[in-house]
Each structure stands twice: as structure tokens, then as C-alpha cells.
Amino acid sequence: MATDRAPAVETRALRRVFKGARGGAAVVALDAVGLRIERGEVFGLLGPNGAGKTTCIKILNTLLYPTSGEARVAGHDVVREAAEVRRRIGLVSGGENSGYGILTVRECLWMFSQFYGVPAAEAGPRVDRLLEAVGLSDLSRTLINRLSTGQRQRMNFARGFVSDPEILFLDEPTLGMDVNAARRLRAFVLEWVREQPDRTVLLTTHYMAEADELCDRIAIIDLGRVLACDTPSALRRAVEGGQHVELEVLGAPEGLAEVDGLPVAWGAPHPERGTHTLKLRLADGGRLPLLLRALEARGITVRGVSTRETSLEDAFIAIVGRGLEEGEAPS
């Protein structure tokens, strides 16, 4: 994947501190972030709300100065060579509101292509191809203010590609999108990035499955620091392995915390069946029959058993200490 040219993105000791509101304490949004993203990679930044993902994207897009440290995009410094950086990048933020309601979908994409200096002869055909790719060809002459939210999101997504950037930043691009549209756009991203070896994507997402499906490598970030950076499979391997078991049980005493010496967590109840879910991890899958017998011996009836291997989400929780949806860690 790597070429003899400069990496797509390289940061060293990147730090960004925001002044506290109304004289409050300063907020360290990024701290000592060092990343190297090679050409041709789809690289993911995963982290809970407030982890520093968007701050990092803004610095790399020349929208924000770092407080200290260094960041380069396509070999160009984001502070001193901002104009050179801008010629090479594209940015899509999920839920953004680009364009003017009074323009048609096609006109809006054309307008943004002009801000990037795309020659007239290339702009039209490229816009048409993108509209086809995101499934908006039939709506190309529709005014933006007549689009549904999902259609508008797809148009915003297409906007990011209209300048054919070398490095595309996708900040939560499928946020709130329906399943089919998100799947279509993920497939398009993969196709786009594989089409030319120097195209690179930096993706932030809340959806683990999306990161797992798209990313060659993932950096897990929390409270402004990169906690781990590797391929999804290496991240999974790095956490304690074994089998994750979910048991649907009847008659488990409230507060049950361990079975046969293994810690258990309570999952969702099933009030319609009067059962509960117990979750636990077995280092050795062969121990499952013994566990079931131990439960029976305690008068607990097992109605269902499901097992799965370590997921990216398990790895994330193990590394960060909480899930993506659980918000910021207490400071």
C-alpha cells in the first residue's frame, strides 16, 4: 500500500487545548497524538463522544490550528502550507447541511466542484457518475429543499468526492442513514479507494461494524490520546481471547455475580418469557458443558445458549474501558 511518496497523513505529538468557556478549566481535546496513515489505506478513528476525533479531522483539514506538535497531509504542513493541503483533500461530515435549497442536486455538486477548480469538461460527467453511484440520478434536477433527509445525506456524501481528492476525510458519514443506503455508500468507498492506489480515506464512525468492514487499520482514541492502533484483527487478538457466551436463563437469583468461579454480567431481560440474559467469557470453550451443569445444580434453567468470538466492540471496550455509546469517562 505504501508508496515512495510522503504518507497521506502524519502527525507528531499533536496537541490541541481549548480555552474553557467563561473562564472555566481548559479542555485538552488532543494530546500527544502520533499517527501515520499510508497512501491507499482506509484508516479508522474510533472513539466515544468527546474523544478528539473531530478535532483531529479539523486540524488535518486546516480548519483549526494545533496548540503544539505537527501535522502533515500529503507531505504538506497543515499550518504553513494550508493552501497545498486544501488542494488535495475532501471532507464529508455526517448530518451536515451543505448546498442551497434553491439549487438542484446537480447544480449543488457542480458548484462545489468549481470551488475546487475542477475543469468544466470534467465537472459535469463526474457529477453524473457520483449521482449514479449514490442512487440520486433520478433526482438530479430536483431542488435540494425537496429532498428527504436521507437523500440529502447521500448528496452530501457525493459532494466529498466531487473534487476527486487524494485524501478524503469522512466524519461519521453514515450517521442516521438507513441500512441499505449506508451499505451502498460503504461499498462505494471501498470501490473508490481501490480504483487508484494513491487514494486514502480517514474515517471516523460510531458504527463498529462499519469500521470493521471498511478499515485497513484503526486507531482507538479516547480523551485525546491514541490508545491503540492496528488492523481490526490484530486489535481483536490483542485483547484476551476466548468465547463469549450468552445464556437465556430462568430462575437466576437477583444479583448473581459468578457461576462456577466465573464472573457473569446481566444482560437484557425477556419479560414475555420471564427469562434473563447472563453474559460471560470462557477462556476454554470446552468448559461450557461443565458450566451448564453447575447452573442446573443451582436450580437455574437454561433456555438458550449462544456463543461468539471476540468482536471489535469487545476489543474497544477492553482498551477504552467502556463502550462507544457510554459517553465520556468521568474526569
Next chain:
Amino acid sequence: MSGMGASPARTRNTGPRLFLQAMAARAYVRIMGSLREPTWIVSDAVFPNLGMCAFVLLYRALDAPRSYEALALVGGVLTTYWINVVWGMGAQLYWEKQSGQLQLYFAAPCSRMAILSGMAVGGLAATMLRSLVGVALAVWVFRIEVAPFSPWALAGVFVLTMVALYAMGMMLASLFLLYGREAWHTANALQEPVYFLSGLYFPIRSLGALGVVAAGVLPLTLGTDAIRQVLLGPAARGLLPLPLEALALAGFGVVFLWLASLSLAHLETLAKREGRLTQRWQ
């Protein structure tokens, strides 16, 4: 990390071509907006001309010289441009920020001045259509008369006035963005004083020394007076000699363009340093 190995950008237009391309694209939005929203004709073309109609009727009732009606016509036409400069140009970047679009402009490789110039050119073109409603009212409904004039002189003074006005609008765009609602409220509060000091419906010379001071800070005052002098000659009771006013208008244009460029650069630095402006809630 060295800059070695930095990649060449994809083939795209740069420099003046990119500037013109971006400007034309942004102007296109304004023009299309005007053509596709005919209801704006009522608020932006008919309403601003009601003041002119009232003054024409008043001057007729008082048997004032016919040239006074032409004074009111010029004031009415320029009011449509002034409204566009303050509320269309000045408020535009603030609105872009509120809609979350400003960061897309800041991340694009084109000059921010190209975007602002596009807003100005598009706003000017769209408003020209609207101001023609005022001219049509004057010519066909009120049959207002003007003295024989040179169309070249009129075109020259009009262009200088528009450059000065819209350059001021470009500067206001940065100020509105910087000061947000405060600037908005101030502009609102100053609307009537500006109309008064611009002498939109009476000869500016009637204001005496105050008129000269107003002409020194408001391109609207100078432009109104200069256009009247071209259309009416001595009957316009001009404030300053026409060549001097034309020169001052050109000066206003240059100074406001420079200030617009300066304030926009300052604004961008501020945005990057403090993290403001690209977030709609900040």
C-alpha cells in the same frame, strides 16, 4: 518530518482561473435564487419602492419642482441595493455559519474573497432585476422626467457606486460573522439613520455640513448624489463636484475591498486559533 515526497496536486485550475470559477459558481446561486423565488419580488422590489412612491406623490401634492420626483426615484432604486448589501451580503457569512456550511468554504482551495465576490456579483445581478421594478414604476406609472444625460457617465457613476457599496457589503460580511447578533441588531438600529444621512428622498445638500460628513463615510450618500447629478444636472443641487464624488467612490471601493480582505483573513486566523466560527453553536 520533512516536506520531502510531498505529492503534486491533481490537475485543477488554480490562481485567477480558480478565483473566477469560484466567483461565478457562488454568483450563480444568487441569480438562480432570485429567478426561482419570485415572491422575493414583492419584499425586495415592490416594498422598497413604496417610499419612493410616497415621496413622488407628496412632492406632486406640494407642487414641488419636477426634479424632486427624480431625486426620489434615485433614492428608491438605490434603497433596493442598500437592502441587498446589508441583509444579503452582510448577513451571508453569518447565515453560512448557522447552516454549518462555512467550514466547507474554509476547507476549499479557492480564495475566500472569490466566494465573497461571487456573493456580491450575484447579489448585484439579482438586485438589478428588482431595481428595474422601481424604474418601471417611475417611467410608466409616474412619468418622472430627467434632464438629457450621458449614458456613459451614468454607467460609470453607477458602476463606481456599486463597487463601493458591495465592497462595503463584503467587509460587513466579516463583521457580522465576528460580532454575530450584536452586529445584526446594530445594523437594524442604524437603518433609518443611514436612510436619512443618505438623503434618499431629498437633496443631500439640505443636510449642510452633516451631509458632507455623511458623504465622507457612506458610499450610499455619495453614490446617490453622483447619480442624481448625472441625471438632473444643476437641478440635482449636488453636494460636491461630480468628478470629486466619482474619485471618492473609487477610493471607497478600493479601501473597502482592502478592509474586506484584511478582516476576512483576520477572521480565518481567529477561527483556527480559537476554534470558533466553523461550529454553528460557537
